[in-house]
Amino acid sequence: MFETLKHIGAYGMLMKRVLSKPERWKIYKVRIIDEMDKLGVSSLGLVILLSIFMGAVICLQTATNIDSPLIPMTLVGYATRESVILELAPTMLSLILAGKVGSSIASELGSMRVTEQIDALDIMGVNSASYLILPKLVSALVFFPFLIIISMVLGIFGGYIVSVGTGILETQDYIDGIHLDFKLYHVFYAMVKTLFFAAIITTVSAYYGYTVKGGSLEVGKNSTKGVVSSSILILVFNYLLTQIMLI
Amino acid sequence: MIELKGINKSFDGVQIIKDVSASFEKGKVTQIIGKSGSGKSVLTKCVVGLHEPDSGQIIYDGQNYSDMRGSERTEIRKSIGMLFQASALFDSLTVLQNVMFPLTMFTDQSKSEMEDRANECLRKVNIIDKGHLFPAETSGGMQKRIAIARAIAMEPKYLFADEPNSGLDPQTAIVIDNLIQEITSEYNTTTVVVTHDMNSVMEVADKIIFIHNGQKWWQGTKEELIRTDNTELQDFVYASKFMKRLRESLLSGS
Numbered sequence: 001m002f003e004t005l006k007h008i009g010a011y012g013m014l015m016k017r018v019l020s021k022p023e024r025w026k027i028y029k030v031r032i033i034d035e036m037d038k039l040g041v042s043s044l045g046l047v048i049l050l051s052i053f054m055g056a057v058i059c060l061q062t063a064t065n066i067d068s069p070l071i072p073m074t075l076v077g078y079a080t081r082e083s084v085i086l087e088l089a090p091t092m093l094s095l096i097l098a099g100k101v102g103s104s105i106a107s108e109l110g111s112m113r114v115t116e117q118i119d120a121l122d123i124m125g126v127n128s129a130s131y132l133i134l135p136k137l138v139s140a141l142v143f144f145p146f147l148i149i150i151s152m153v154l155g156i157f158g159g160y161i162v163s164v165g166t167g168i169l170e171t172q173d174y175i176d177g178i179h180l181d182f183k184l185y186h187v188f189y190a191m192v193k194t195l196f197f198a199a200i201i202t203t204v205s206a207y208y209g210y211t212v213k214g215g216s217l218e219v220g221k222n223s224t225k226g227v228v229s230s231s232i233l234i235l236v237f238n239y240l241l242t243q244i245m246l247i
Numbered sequence: 248m249i250e251l252k253g254i255n256k257s258f259d260g261v262q263i264i265k266d267v268s269a270s271f272e273k274g275k276v277t278q279i280i281g282k283s284g285s286g287k288s289v290l291t292k293c294v295v296g297l298h299e300p301d302s303g304q305i306i307y308d309g310q311n312y313s314d315m316r317g318s319e320r321t322e323i324r325k326s327i328g329m330l331f332q333a334s335a336l337f338d339s340l341t342v343l344q345n346v347m348f349p350l351t352m353f354t355d356q357s358k359s360e361m362e363d364r365a366n367e368c369l370r371k372v373n374i375i376d377k378g379h380l381f382p383a384e385t386s387g388g389m390q391k392r393i394a395i396a397r398a399i400a401m402e403p404k405y406l407f408a409d410e411p412n413s414g415l416d417p418q419t420a421i422v423i424d425n426l427i428q429e430i431t432s433e434y435n436t437t438t439v440v441v442t443h444d445m446n447s448v449m450e451v452a453d454k455i456i457f458i459h460n461g462q463k464w465w466q467g468t469k470e471e472l473i474r475t476d477n478t479e480l481q482d483f484v485y486a487s488k489f490m491k492r493l494r495e496s497l498l499s500g501s
Contacts, residue, residue, distance in 0.1 A: 024352060027351060
C-alpha cells in the first residue's frame with residue numbers, strides 16, 4: 001500500500017514537470033511530429049489487421065448464434081457496430097497499444113536513464129521530463145482517436161466482408177443493421193475513453209521508464225511493470241467512464 | 248570558481264558524503280580521486296545538481312547554487328559542460344545534431360550558424376566529416392571526443408568530467424586528457440575531473456582531492472602526491488608493485 005502511494009506521489013511530481021511550460025515550442029513541434037510517426041503511424045498496420053479480424057469474428061459469432069426466426073438478422077450488423085464502437089475499438093485496441101506503444105516508451109526512456117542521457121539533458125538545463133514525455137503525450141492524444149476511428153470503420157467493414165464472403169446473412173441485412181438506431185453519443189463516449197487511455201498509456205509507461213534505477217535488467221522489468229499498470233488502469237477507467245457516461 | 252561548504256549526502260540512511268568542503272579554481276583542472284564507491288561521483292553529481300545534498304552549500308562564483316530553484320538554477324546549468332562516463336550522447340541524433348543540441352535549445356542562432364559552431368567544436372576535438380554518423384556508428388574514443396565537443400558548444404564556464412578515460416586505451420586517454428587541459432586554458436573554465444586513472448592525474452591535474460569513505464581525506468598538487476605520507480592515499484595511488492618502485496625511484500631521484 002505504502003509502495004503504491006509512493007508511486008502515485010512520484011507520478012504526480014513527474015507530471016507536474018511534464019506539464020510545465022516548454023522551453024522552446026519550435027523544438028517541441030518537431031518532436032511531436034516525430035512521436036506521431038513513432039507511436040501512431042507505426043501502429044497503423046497492426047490496427048488495420050486487428051480491426052478487420054475483430055469485426056469479422058463478432059459478425060460470425062453473432063450470426064451463428066441467432067437460431068430463432070423471430071430475431072431479425074439485422075441484429076448481426078447492429079451488434080457488430082455496437083460491440084466495435086463501444087468496446088472493441090477503444091478498449092481492446094488500447095490494451096494492445098499499451099503493450100506495443102507502452103513497452104516502447106518505457107524501454108526507450110529506461111535506456112536513456114541508464115546510459116545517463118537523461119542526466120545529460122538535466123545538466124544542460126533542459127527540463128528532461130517535459131522534453132521527453134510531453135511530445136509523446138500530445139502525439140498520443142492527437143493520433144490515438146484517429147486510430148480508433150479507423151478501427152471502428154474497419155471493424156464494421158470486417159463484418160461486411162463476412163456477410164458478403166460467407167453468405168451467412170444477407171448483405172443488405174448487415175447494412176440495415178449497422179444503420180439501425182445509431183447514436184452519435186456512443187462515438188463521443190468512445191473518443192473520451194480513448195483520450196483517457198492514450199494519456200494512461202503514455203504517462204504511466206513513461207513514468208516507469210523515466211524512473212528506472214540500475215541497468216538493462218531493470219529497464220526490462222520496468223517496461224513490463226509499465227505495460228501491466230497501464231492495462232490495469234485502462235480496465236479500471238473503462239469501468240468508471242462507462243458508469244459515468246452511459247448510465 | 249566553485250566552493251563547497253560542508254556537503255553531506257545520504258541514500259537510504261547510509262551517509263555517502265561526509266562534511267566535504269573544497270574549492271575548484273578557475274582556469275585550473277582539479278582532479279577528484281578515490282576508490283570505487285568512495286563517493287566521488289556522488290559528490291560531483293551533488294555539485295552539478297543531479298543530487299540534492301542533505302546539507303551544505305555549493306557556491307558558483309559567489310552565487311549560492313544550493314538555494315537556487317527553477318530558472319535561476321537553469322541559468323547556471325547552461326554554463327556547465329559535463330562529460331559522462333558512458334558519453335551519454337543522444338542515440339537518436341547524429342553526431343552533428345548532438346553537438347548542435349544545446350545551441351538549438353538555448354540560442355536563437357540560425358541553423359547554418361549552429362552548424363558552423365558545431366563543426367568548429369568537432370574540428371577542435373579532431374573529428375572531421377563524421378557529423379552525419381550516429382553515435383552507435385563511432386568508436387568509444389570518438390564518442391568521448393564528440394561528448395567534449397557537445398560540452399564546449401556553449402562555451403561553458405564550468406566543465407565536469409566523470410571518469411572520462413574509462414574504457415579507453417592509454418593513447419586515446421592521453422588525447423582526452425590533453426583536450427580537457429586545452430579547453431580549460433582556452434575557455435578559462437573551472438574544470439573538475441573524477442578519475443582513478445593515475446596517468447591522467449599526473450598528466451593534467453593542477454590540484455588533486457582524495458576522497459576516502461565519503462570524506463575529503465587529502466588535497467594537494469602532483470608533487471605533494473609523490474611525497475605524501477598519508478597511508479590511505481599511498482595505498483590507493485601506489486597499489487601496484489610497479490608504482491611503489493616508481494615512487495621510490497622518484498623520491499631517491501634515480
